[in-house]
Amino acid sequence: MNFFSTLLPAYAEIFLLVMVSAILIVDLFVTDPNKTATYLLVQLALLGCSLITVSTHQSGVEHLFHNMFVDDLMSDVLKLLSYLAVSMMLVYSRSYMLARGLFTGEFMALTLFSLLGMMVMISASNFITLYMGLELLSLSLYAMVALQRDSATATEAAMKYFILGALASGLLLYGMSMLYGATGTLDVNAVSDAIRHGVPNKQLLTFGLVFVVAGLAFKLGAVPFHMWVPDVYHGAPTAMTMLIGTAPKLAAFAFAMRILVEALQPLMVHWSGMLVILAVLSMALGNISAIAQTNLKRMLAYSSIAHMGFMLLGVLSGDIDGYSAAMFYTVVYVLMSLGGFGMIMLLSREGFEADKLDDFKGLNQRSPWLAFIMLLLMFSMAGVPPTVGFYAKFAVLSAAVNTGHIPLVVMAVLFSLIGAFYYLRIVKLMYFDAPESHVPISVPPDSSILISFNGLAVLLLGILPGNLMSVCAVSVQQSLLLH
Amino acid sequence: MIFGLPVLSVVIWLPIIFGILVLATGNDRNAQLARVVALIGALLSFAVAIPLYTGFDRTTSVMQFDELRPWITRFNIHYHLGVDGISVLFVLLNSFFTPLVIIASWKVIEKRVAQYMAAFLIMSGLVNGVFASLDAVLFYVFWEAMLIPMFIIIGMWGGPNRVYAAVKFFLYTLMGSLLMLVALLYLYLQSGGSFEILDYHQMAIPMTAQILVFIAFFMAFSVKVPMFPVHTWLPDAHVEAPTGGSVILAAIMLKVGAYGFIRFSMPIAPDASHKLAGVMIALSLIAVVYIGLVALTQTDMKKLVAYSSISHMGFVTLGFFIFNTYGVEGALMQMISHGFISGALFLCIGVLYDRVHSRNIADYGGVANTMPVFAAFFMLFAMANSGLPGTSGFVGEFMVIMGAVKANFWYAFLAASTLVFGAAYTLWMYKRVIFGAVANHHVAELTDITAREKLVFAILALTVLGMGLYPLPFVEIMHVSVSDLLVHLARSKL
Numbered sequence: 001m002n003f004f005s006t007l008l009p010a011y012a013e014i015f016l017l018v019m020v021s022a023i024l025i026v027d028l029f030v031t032d033p034n035k036t037a038t039y040l041l042v043q044l045a046l047l048g049c050s051l052i053t054v055s056t057h058q059s060g061v062e063h064l065f066h067n068m069f070v071d072d073l074m075s076d077v078l079k080l081l082s083y084l085a086v087s088m089m090l091v092y093s094r095s096y097m098l099a100r101g102l103f104t105g106e107f108m109a110l111t112l113f114s115l116l117g118m119m120v121m122i123s124a125s126n127f128i129t130l131y132m133g134l135e136l137l138s139l140s141l142y143a144m145v146a147l148q149r150d151s152a153t154a155t156e157a158a159m160k161y162f163i164l165g166a167l168a169s170g171l172l173l174y175g176m177s178m179l180y181g182a183t184g185t186l187d188v189n190a191v192s193d194a195i196r197h198g199v200p201n202k203q204l205l206t207f208g209l210v211f212v213v214a215g216l217a218f219k220l221g222a223v224p225f226h227m228w229v230p231d232v233y234h235g236a237p238t239a240m241t242m243l244i245g246t247a248p249k250l251a252a253f254a255f256a257m258r259i260l261v262e263a264l265q266p267l268m269v270h271w272s273g274m275l276v277i278l279a280v281l282s283m284a285l286g287n288i289s290a291i292a293q294t295n296l297k298r299m300l301a302y303s304s305i306a307h308m309g310f311m312l313l314g315v316l317s318g319d320i321d322g323y324s325a326a327m328f329y330t331v332v333y334v335l336m337s338l339g340g341f342g343m344i345m346l347l348s349r350e351g352f353e354a355d356k357l358d359d360f361k362g363l364n365q366r367s368p369w370l371a372f373i374m375l376l377l378m379f380s381m382a383g384v385p386p387t388v389g390f391y392a393k394f395a396v397l398s399a400a401v402n403t404g405h406i407p408l409v410v411m412a413v414l415f416s417l418i419g420a421f422y423y424l425r426i427v428k429l430m431y432f433d434a435p436e437s438h439v440p441i442s443v444p445p446d447s448s449i450l451i452s453f454n455g456l457a458v459l460l461l462g463i464l465p466g467n468l469m470s471v472c473a474v475s476v477q478q479s480l481l482l483h
Numbered sequence: 484m485i486f487g488l489p490v491l492s493v494v495i496w497l498p499i500i501f502g503i504l505v506l507a508t509g510n511d512r513n514a515q516l517a518r519v520v521a522l523i524g525a526l527l528s529f530a531v532a533i534p535l536y537t538g539f540d541r542t543t544s545v546m547q548f549d550e551l552r553p554w555i556t557r558f559n560i561h562y563h564l565g566v567d568g569i570s571v572l573f574v575l576l577n578s579f580f581t582p583l584v585i586i587a588s589w590k591v592i593e594k595r596v597a598q599y600m601a602a603f604l605i606m607s608g609l610v611n612g613v614f615a616s617l618d619a620v621l622f623y624v625f626w627e628a629m630l631i632p633m634f635i636i637i638g639m640w641g642g643p644n645r646v647y648a649a650v651k652f653f654l655y656t657l658m659g660s661l662l663m664l665v666a667l668l669y670l671y672l673q674s675g676g677s678f679e680i681l682d683y684h685q686m687a688i689p690m691t692a693q694i695l696v697f698i699a700f701f702m703a704f705s706v707k708v709p710m711f712p713v714h715t716w717l718p719d720a721h722v723e724a725p726t727g728g729s730v731i732l733a734a735i736m737l738k739v740g741a742y743g744f745i746r747f748s749m750p751i752a753p754d755a756s757h758k759l760a761g762v763m764i765a766l767s768l769i770a771v772v773y774i775g776l777v778a779l780t781q782t783d784m785k786k787l788v789a790y791s792s793i794s795h796m797g798f799v800t801l802g803f804f805i806f807n808t809y810g811v812e813g814a815l816m817q818m819i820s821h822g823f824i825s826g827a828l829f830l831c832i833g834v835l836y837d838r839v840h841s842r843n844i845a846d847y848g849g850v851a852n853t854m855p856v857f858a859a860f861f862m863l864f865a866m867a868n869s870g871l872p873g874t875s876g877f878v879g880e881f882m883v884i885m886g887a888v889k890a891n892f893w894y895a896f897l898a899a900s901t902l903v904f905g906a907a908y909t910l911w912m913y914k915r916v917i918f919g920a921v922a923n924h925h926v927a928e929l930t931d932i933t934a935r936e937k938l939v940f941a942i943l944a945l946t947v948l949g950m951g952l953y954p955l956p957f958v959e960i961m962h963v964s965v966s967d968l969l970v971h972l973a974r975s976k977l
Contacts, residue, residue: 364639368510368598379631384657385624391555394620394664398558401668409668413661420657424634424650432638432646466555473557 009062009071012052012079013119019045020112027105035103039094042108046087046115053079061479063125067187070125074257074327074479077471078122078250081331085247086115088338088450093239095444096345102147102237110147111243114140118251124258127176127186134172134219137251138165141244145236157235164228168218175211178204179263188263195266209267212259213274220252220308223281230289233301238348238355241297242341245304246334253330256315261323261480268318275316276408282309283415290422297355299422300340303381306419307333313412314396317403320480324473325395331472332380332392332461339377339454346370346443346451360426362435370441371430373455380458382423383416388461388468395469489550490534491564494574495612498528498581502604505597514596518589521600525582528607532578535571541959544568544967546617546681554621558671560678563618568964569815570614572957573742576822577614577735581607584727587830587939591726591837592640599640603727606632610735614742619667619678626739627660633728633736641723648716648723655716659703663747666699670751684750687976693755700748707740710800711770714793721789722842726833729785733792734826738818741799745811745968749803753972756804763804768897770797775904779911784835784842787912788828791868794901795821801898802883805890806972811965812958813882819957820867820875820950827864827943831857834936835916839925844915848922853929858917860932860940865913867947869906875950 007014023045027038053076062071090111097103117137124130142165146158180186182205183194199205214225221229233241260271286306293299311333314326347354347363347370354360364371380389393416400409443451461468501524508517540547546565554562566574584603592599609632612625630653638649669692670683677683688696706713717737721729749756756763771794778790795817802814834857835850836842851858867874870881880901887895921927932940950957 364595364598375631384631385627390624390627394668395558397664398668398671401665402672406665406669409665410662413665414658417654417658417661421650421654424653427634428638428646428650431635432649464554466557469555469557 007064008056009058009064010069010123011056012049013116013123015052016045016049016112016116016119019048020109020116023112024105024109027109030105034098035105035108038105038108039090039103042090042112043087045112046083050080050083053083059478067189068126068129069123071123072475072479074475075123075254077475078254078327079119081334082115082118082122082247082250085250085334085338086111086243088342088454089239089242089246091450092242092338092342092345092447095447096348097237097239099348099350100148100237102239104147107144107147110140110144114144114243115247118247121251122254125188125262127179127188127259127263130255130258131169131173131176133251134255135169137248138169141240141248144240144243145232147240148237151237153235154237157232160228160235161232164218168215168225171211171218172215175208175213175215178208178211182208188258191263192265195264205267206270209264209270210274212264213271213278216252216256216259217278219255220249220312221305222278222308222312223285223305226282226285226305229305230298230301233304234295234298238297238341238345238353242338242345245300245337245341249308249330249334249337253311253327256326257323257476257479260315272316272318275312279309279312279316280408280411282306282312283412287415287419287422290419293422294357295355296344296357296360296426297341299357300337303419303422304333304337306415307381310393310396310412310416313400313405313408317399317405319399319403320473320477321402322396322399323480324469324476325392325399327476328395328469328472329392331468332388335454335461336377336380336389336458339373339451339458340381342447342451342454343370343374343377346447347441349439349442357426357429358436360429361433363430366435366438367441370443370451373451374430375427376455376458378423378426380462382420384420386462387458388465389458390462391465391469489548489564490531490538491548491550491566491574491611491615493531494528494535494578495564495608495615497531497608498524498604498611499608501525501528502601502608505601505604508597511594511596514593517597517600518585521585521604522582524604525585525607528604529578529582532575532611535566536575536960539568539571539960541568542963544964547571554618558620558678559676560620561618562621563679564615564621565617566615568961569745569968570742572815572819572960573614573735573738574611576738576819577607577610580731580734580822580826583826583830583939583942584730586935587730587833588725588727589935591833595639599636599725599727602632602636603731606636606731610739613739617680619670619680619683622680623660623664623667627657629736629739630656633732636728637720637724640725641728643723644719645723648719651716652720655706655713659706659713662699663703666696669696680746683747684971686751688752690754690758690977693752693976694758697748697752697755697759700743700752704740704743704748705766707743708737708796708800709740709793710766710797711774711793712766714770714774717793718786718789721792721829722783722785726829726836729829729833730826733788733829734822737792737796738822741796741803741814741818744800744803750968750971752976754975754977756972757806760804760806764801764894767797767801767804768894770794771801771898771901772904775901775908778908779904781908782844784832784844784912784916785829786842787844787908788825788832788868791905791908792821792825794905795825798880798883798898798901801894802879802886805886805894806969807886807889808966808969809882809889810886811969812961813879813884813886815879815961815965816875816882816954816957817879820879820947823943823947823950824864824867824874824876827860827940827947828868830939830943831861831864834932838929841925844912846923847916847926848919849917849926850929851917852921853926854931856937857932860944861913861917863944863947865909867951868909870902873948873951875947875954877951878954
């Protein structure tokens with residue numbers, strides 16, 4: 001076998017790296033202020049990645065680079081969804097960023113670098129790979145948040161994000177080093193074997209676990225490690241908020257799977273107890289604080305905290321049903337979030353951010369179609385059928401009931417009731433209140449079509465959720481059983 | 484089968500499709516087109532529901548017009564529809580009311596007509612789905628989905644305090660529903676992975692679990708009925724909702740809650756139902772007596788009829804939980820008759836409100852002088868609401884009281900007090916609004932009901948009288964299902 005064919009499972013990553021480098025150079029020669037050529041090239045790169053991921057898919061699990069890198073069905077599915085999310089994010093944000101003079105080569109290159117980071121995270125089967133992917137993702141995001149140099153809030157957000165993110169990375173690395181100390185290996189599967197065969201220093205192992213979980217909670221934005229979320233979501237330009245709030249959640253899910261489930265499955269009793277606390281606190285604080293917000297981006301930030309808490313409920317169930325429910329939840333959350341932030345960007349104009357709740361007043365009178373899409377998105381986030389958000393909650397709750405977490409489930413539904421209130425408020429503003437401004441809404445055709453698809457997907461997946469659910473279930477199943 | 488399509492699916496999806504068509508007519512420049520399309524849709528939806536009545540086999544309690552298709556295989560969820568003698572009546576009731584509501588709102592609604600009509604059509608389809616679902620998740624989806632159009636209807640076309648009412652309505656109902664979801668998940672687990680409602684009926688469940696399941700269902704259904712003490716959303720929602728919304732709320736939405744008791748709570752947890760019957764009866768009697776007294780003091784007509792609805796629904800839950808044929812059949816009759824009567828009363832109030840823009844009893848007086856035809860119809864419905872023999876209101880109440888006498892004399896005594904209170908609050912309101920000297924220039928300027936309004940009232944009047952004089956067709960359909968249900972309830976599932 002020649003060298004290149006052994007690299008097959010990592011072709012997508014390699015291709016993306018080559019493309020980003022090429023885009024960086026090509027962009028220097030693009031004089032068009034709209035950067036159309038660069039933009040098309042980026043979309044092309046994403047399309048290429050999808051084709052490669054699909055065509056290099058093999059049934060079973062492939063390890064590469066001395067078990068540093070793994071390619072399985074779950075990673076392929078998550079990567080494909082990440083490409084989709086990033087590509088949608090670029091479509092949504094193009095005119096928004098153009099209007100703010102931020103649609104630059106760097107922005108697109110950094111976006112792709114962050115995507116590369118996610119892909120590495122998703123395919124990591126070694127703590128070092130995981131960490132490298134995470135850092136590539138995070139560093140790109142820090143830079144992107146700060147891209148709007150003349151905005152004080154964006155700079156502040158970037159600073160907060162960077163400092164807290166660095167702290168989290170430190171915690172994570174510290175935890176990993178302890179795990180290394182206890183087990184003598186960094187390989188995900190070897191760690192799990194080592195723990196199963198008995199580790200002399202149990203205390204070290206548990207300490208390591210605590211730090212790792214803390215690092216993970218930071219990245220997910222789960223309470224009490226959530227402080228950065230509202231400020232960053234609020235302060236960053238909406239396009240960046242969308243990027244932070246969507247695709248990286250898929251990577252974070254993969255992160256949780258690789259580290260907690262594949263490496264530390266034998267310690268499930270310990271970590272699932274920790275996740276219970278994280279989940280309950282996140283749902284409580286996220287949902288309750290969201291009520292008090294007047295800024296939609298901030299509200300969605302708290303809502304994301306609550307959603308991540310709900311997702312953790314699936315992970316802590318600790319069986320395959322739970323993991324696949326969590327994966328389904330994450331995918332659905334990403335879809336809804338894309339729509340939510342997309343809507344903010346669609347309604348924004350040059351010099352006007354439609355990120356206050358009051359900006360949505362009377363939307364039904366200004367544009368019934370957009371209001372209807374937003375209605376679907378909000379009801380989906382609240383988990384009301386027939387939207388897909390309901391099935392996400394349904395799958396997670398079902399897994400949690402299955403593993404006997406009934407009190408937790410009751411708590412979760414009560415918090416989602418509180419959550420329903422603030423999503424309803426958006427619907428109320430759009431449908432029941434009179435508009436504050438009568439400026440006609442001009443929406444670029446590409447993002448207008450995309451938001452329609454996005455909204456209808458929420459409804460159609462709600463009517464026929466079976467396939468997506470099965471995809472999640474099968475991919476989690478295969479990845480875990482074959483390891 | 485209708486054109487090769489299964490009846491129940493058509494009954495559910497046809498109104499929804501027409502709702503989308505109505506939405507597609509666009510803004511208020513095409514208002515007339517929206518109305519016409521909506522009316523055609525509603526009439527067609529009623530027409531396709533008729534085979535449910537004519538083709539219904541009255542000799543069996545098994546589910547008819549059965550449809551079974553896999554839907555979400557991962558959770559073994561099916562698109563399973565079917566009706567028995569109990570649910571078929573409510574599908575018919577709902578399909579019957581949709582055209583009436585559309586006709587009644589013909590001229591009244593002038594803002595965003597298409598959205599209004601579409602909301603009603605879509606809701607009508609979803610409500611049919613609730614009554615026809617035999618899969619718990621399917622049921623839940625329809626059950627929750629129908630909140631969305633109702634929320635929009637109250638909040639967009641309602642009165643001054645509509646937003647508060649709409650949010651209260653939504654959150655109250657959502658709270659109950661979410662707990663029901665937990666119960667359904669528990670049953671799914673216990674049954675070894677089935678969401679079939681009929682499987683749950685046969686499943687043995689230990690007592691503690693039965694009680695917890697019963698309570699979870701109780702939270703969901705009692706809010707919808709509504710039972711005392713979770714009834715407080717209803718007066719708000721009714722008062723603020725537009726006339727059509729009030730009619731559907733009273734005639735259909737409340738029935739959905741009561742239907743839940745008879746389809747879920749009682750057959751799934753019969754032992755808990757027997758054990759907690761005392762509580763249920765007590766809550767029902769409080770609703771009948773106390774809420775009846777509350778209705779007496781109302782100064783707002785819509786509020787008065789809203790409280791009267793709660794009081795009458797108390798009869799329904801009372802009838803269910805005395806576990807005999809008279810009780811249960813009477814309760815079902817009461818549900819249907821209350822649909823007609825309260826719907827008609829809300830339409831009457833709507834007629835006055837459209838002309839005077841006030842619901843206060845004090846703003847009226849002597850309406851009979853200017854609106855004699857209206858006064859006559861209103862009289863009939865008011866009498867029916869107080870349970871006059873010969874009207875449908877009498878049949879259900881009388882049967883429930885008979886059932887109650889068998890169970891315990893004092894239940895019957897308290898329940899029968901409604902014949903006094905009901906007559907008191909309804910007729911007193913009627914007297915103050917309709918009789919006497921013309922109260923003010925608003926009343927003096929009133930014009931009598933139009934041909935369109937007459938048509939609606941005439942249809943309802945005929946139904947109310949018809950059901951009161953000859954209730955057999957209704958009893959006949961439900962009888963076998965009810966007696967089999969009672970046999971089922973008598974068996975312990977421990």
